Amino acid sequence: MITQEQYRTRVKELLSSGTVKMVIGYKPGSTPDRRRPLFIRTAEEANRLVLDSACITNLSGYLVTEGLLSDEKKVAIFLRPEGIRSINILAAESQLNADQIIILGFDSTGSVVKTLDGTHAGDFSELLGSIKQNSPVKPSEVLFEQVEQMTPAERFAFWQEEFSRCIKCYACRQACPMCYCRRCIVDSNQPQWVNTSSHTLGNFEWNIVRAFHLAGRCVECGNCGRACPVNIPLRLINRRMAQEVIEAFDHFPGLNQTQEPVLASFKKDDSETFIL
Amino acid sequence: MSEPFEPKIVAFVCTYCTYAGADLAGTSRLKYAPNVRTIRLPCTGRISPMFILKALQKGADGVLVSGCHPGDCHFTHGNYHARRRWMVFRSLLDFIGIPPERVKYSWISAAEGVKFAELINSVTEDIRKLGPFDQYKELIEETEAEATH
Numbered sequence: 001m002i003t004q005e006q007y008r009t010r011v012k013e014l015l016s017s018g019t020v021k022m023v024i025g026y027k028p029g030s031t032p033d034r035r036r037p038l039f040i041r042t043a044e045e046a047n048r049l050v051l052d053s054a055c056i057t058n059l060s061g062y063l064v065t066e067g068l069l070s071d072e073k074k075v076a077i078f079l080r081p082e083g084i085r086s087i088n089i090l091a092a093e094s095q096l097n098a099d100q101i102i103i104l105g106f107d108s109t110g111s112v113v114k115t116l117d118g119t120h121a122g123d124f125s126e127l128l129g130s131i132k133q134n135s136p137v138k139p140s141e142v143l144f145e146q147v148e149q150m151t152p153a154e155r156f157a158f159w160q161e162e163f164s165r166c167i168k169c170y171a172c173r174q175a176c177p178m179c180y181c182r183r184c185i186v187d188s189n190q191p192q193w194v195n196t197s198s199h200t201l202g203n204f205e206w207n208i209v210r211a212f213h214l215a216g217r218c219v220e221c222g223n224c225g226r227a228c229p230v231n232i233p234l235r236l237i238n239r240r241m242a243q244e245v246i247e248a249f250d251h252f253p254g255l256n257q258t259q260e261p262v263l264a265s266f267k268k269d270d271s272e273t274f275i276l
Numbered sequence: 277m278s279e280p281f282e283p284k285i286v287a288f289v290c291t292y293c294t295y296a297g298a299d300l301a302g303t304s305r306l307k308y309a310p311n312v313r314t315i316r317l318p319c320t321g322r323i324s325p326m327f328i329l330k331a332l333q334k335g336a337d338g339v340l341v342s343g344c345h346p347g348d349c350h351f352t353h354g355n356y357h358a359r360r361r362w363m364v365f366r367s368l369l370d371f372i373g374i375p376p377e378r379v380k381y382s383w384i385s386a387a388e389g390v391k392f393a394e395l396i397n398s399v400t401e402d403i404r405k406l407g408p409f410d411q412y413k414e415l416i417e418e419t420e421a422e423a424t425h
């Protein structure tokens with residue numbers, strides 16, 4: 001509650017001084033444990049903001065809404081560390097100018113919310129660096145370990161069962177801050193890369209493509225999995241990809257704004273043990 | 277006994293090295309397994325993982341991707357980019373349960389006609405041992421059955 005009051009005051013200052021034109025935060029949702037995004041332009045509205053441990057959505061995707069930042073005015077936004085990483089990636093991929101983004105950083109353990117010191121994405125590099133250090137030893141969930149232990153045939157059966165439920169609603173894509181392409185490969189129909197009907201074969205294709213396009217860019221914010229109406233554990237695939245890029249290329253996405261995208265760069269001595 | 281299983285393999289190759297290597301194998305009259313359908317592309321950098329998936333979805337039992345050796349790329353570094361992508365793509369396939377052994381990668385230069393012929397033989401043998409890609413074949417059948425309703 002203290003943090004919430006602190007931030008409401010900060011937001012009032014930012015808006016009344018004209019430092020930012022908009023603040024993106026959270027408001028109560030349809031159930032007590034859900035939060036919705038809130039977009040405010042005046043100081044009076046600051047009291048509508050909610051900040052607690054239920055604020056889990058990574059809001060950074062709203063920043064790349066067409067035209068939002070084109071007037072070069074600033075926008076303030078509530079972000080957890082994953083969200084700050086998204087800002088770094090979006091800046092590194094030339095999707096936004098990080099100087100225009102005022103970060104209201106926070107994190108939570110249990111129900112306790114704490115503030116993160118810093119204003120611009122660059123101010124959080126130490127924090128992000130320490131998260132990178134801990135990422136290989138990050139305790140993984142039981143289900144992830146189980147899937148890893150399965151035989152390939154069992155893994156196929158597991159995903160076949162999961163993907164068979166996919167309805168190709170693309171909510172996972174819509175919810176992802178990194179899925180900003182104006183024309184997604186699934187919308188390209190000359191040729192039609194991804195079949196539009198949701199049969200299991202095509203669902204494999206879609207889910208593999210989604211994961212691949214996010215490999216080395218995903219910050220594991222969990223937006224996609226939470227958006228999925230049929231609860232496909234997309235986080236497991238994201239975890240595997242995050243693990244792969246850090247193990248193979250020491251790449252932790254979103255560390256800073258000058259980081260080269262891992263799959264758009266290379267080293268001459270990258271591993272190639274699998275190449276005949 | 278029934279006929280031995282003849283796998284269908286799709287090879288995506290770059291025009292400057294591996295395709296030229298395949299040509300050399302041909303003009304040198306080297307004999308190799310007829311199981312491979314070759315698709316020529318400008319560069320390994322142009323070979324999207326999507327192509328590999330499509331081949332499997334259309335009934336291939338195995339896929340081969342091949343291009344210039346590191347340092348030899350006609351576009352200087354298309355193959356370096358491709359190599360990184362393959363690395364990640366392999367682990368993704370593995371995690372999903374699609375055996376990564378069904379997708380092979382190689383570097384073959386324009387001078388390596390013999391390597392090309394030998395590789396095709398060994399890849400064909402490997403895929404033959406793995407057998408038909410039944411898991412996908414079943415899904416293909418299911419999809420086609422749905423489409424005719």
Ligand code: SF4
Binds near residue numbers: 058221224
């Ligand atoms: S893929 Fe999912 S977890 Fe990763 S950045 Fe996108 S929404 Fe977040």
Ligand code: SF4
Binds near residue numbers: 165166171172230
């Ligand atoms: S949100 Fe779930 S059901 Fe919708 S397309 Fe993504 S994986 Fe499929």
